[in-house]
Amino acid sequence: MTSRSELAAWLRLLLTPGVGVESARKLLAAFGLPQAVFEQSHAAWQAVVGTRAANALDSPPEPLEAQVDRLVAWLAEAQHHHVLTLGDSQYPAELLQMADPPLMLYVLGDVNALHHPRRLAVVGSRNPTPQGETNARQFAQALGEAGVCVVSGLALGVDGAAHDGALLGGSSTIAVVGTGLDRVYPKRHLSLAHRIAAQGAIVSEYPLGTPPLPENFPRRNRLIAGLSQGTLVVEAAVQSGSLITARLAAEQGREVFAIPGSIHAPQARGCHALIRQGAKLVESAQDILEDLRFTACAASEPGTPSVEASCTTEDELLHAMGHDPVSLDALQARTGMTTAHLQARLLELELSGDVARLPGGLLQRQAQG
Template sequence: MPRPELAAWLRLLLTPGVGLDSARKLLAAFGLPEAVFAQPASAWQAVVGARAASALEQPPEDLEAQVDRTQAWLADAADRHILTLGDPLYPPDLLQMADPPVLLYVLGDVQALHHPRRLAIVGSRNPTPQGETNARQFAQALGQAGVCVVSGLALGVDGAAHDGAMLGGAPTVAVVGTGLDRVYPKRHLALAHRIGAQGAIVSEYPLGTPPLPAHFPQRNRIIAGLSQGTLVVEAAVQSGSLITARLAAEQGREVFAIPGSIHAPQSRGCHALIRQGAKLVESAQDILEDLRFAEPVPPDDRAGPGSGHGAKEDSLLRAMGHDPVSLDALQARTGLDTAHLQARLLELELSGEVARLPGGLLQRQGQG
């Protein structure tokens, strides 16, 4: 990524007072960040309000230092990447979220984010010995069946799940709440190196970001969004694992839970999920059968980034036609909900296939 482009992305995301929601609104309104910063403050104000517009007028004091740090990090190894919303390697499943990350920092194999079979395994940081064993054994069995395990690199169940997946010979993806130039918890430094070599570590946070408590519930939405289902091994009733399970259910993904002793606090969250409709599982085979992971992978799903996504993209472009169209008309033609449609349009706009016209109209670009 050229330095001016990287600087524009980082300025948009690092400006105090401009959150991810405002950043997405500005990108949807004006396109790439360089185009955003080419607008007058009055145009920003119309989209995100006076306070955020005022904040955008001055670049953050540490912007140039952050650009230097990021460029040096990217140049240090070939397995370091930054994916923007419009990047063809950006995971399409995340675009279906109401609040997709604007930037993803990736250390390792980007293809792991596009693995045709992905399951989140989450649970307590302080599991029972049986809970930790269950996490490792389920992940290993799933890995042997060709499933990529997604988790959060935390102590306890997360670490056991990553380890088990790699023992099973599969890639694993760790979604973290810090910058990728640091490992948290430090006890998982060796594990993080193994994950980077056999899968990928992902973060939406800029380099240098410390492990702040508010970041971990936020990263849980990415764990859920990257996965076709979520397995909760052990969890207290009030826990981050149940947040991940709730987010998975809200995104239409399957939620599975392993039952445990009625006397163990770590089992109460799983029992609550089962009462709410999560599927009780006793073996990895239960999950493989429910998600149809036991069946052969369709050829279209082996093609890599964007597999199966092109057909959806073509249908949306076909619905647009080649004349200017309003968002309301396009929504009526496609039946897509507003958040889904806006995410898809932003993706197409950033890839140059759709342009925004005066009056809130949209038009397809080219004849493809």
């Protein structure tokens, strides 16, 4: 568990006015963890981030101690309250590949949900048509029944329907929010938020107490895209936050899917624009499962310790191996499995004769019969 002094150092780096995320990353790259950053001289800071940021670092921000007290108290409230720093082993690897990963992630619920091997973002309009809301819920439920973890933003409309559908499908779901985790926005999703925390996770990069500021919501969209292997847009106007999420997903090399709608519906125009730009038109959840090679599997029961065990099949692992020699690291990157689980699965495949170990630590799928 992260100590109070470590949390204080991370929060100081995060909350100091005039020190943005880019400068913070430069300081971490130069000096290591935040505690080491604040052991450096003013001149050392200045050499890395310039005079203005170095001057800001000279004194702790005024609300620092209150924020540390608040965070420590929040973490002590319940076992399902977590904070992950950029240097934490449980920090999602996919976010580390982004240009601007959050320095801290606050998590309410099951941290393991962030490492689910199958994650799909489902996003769309806050004011969907009745059919659009039904589509979001039905697609998410079908994906949940196939063992997919649905990622969305807890907003009204499509987001809420997607979370609800995933829960109805028996799978976990992740809500990425634009407020501190000690408040729920919108308030009408309070009951839904409790269900998500019990069967998945609510995630924020914003400190406790952060209100629903308009600028935070477009920014949180990059995390929705970053945590997912693909993004499904259900309904969206041409100028829509959902299209920001889709664009970010495409920039990160993730698949983008869109459900077509009526040519007369404004909420369908964003999806049609995405399809013209290369997004994949889908008519059923099965289209997505096949495209992402998510073979159907039973969703894990709430409280199951490991999501991988219920959602990664032997055939899927063999498919990820291909037929050429592959390293353990490459295989882990392809599957998203933890090292321990991957090693256990590979041992089973070795014993069954489906996989052989080669010199240099490489593995290769064996032809059968």
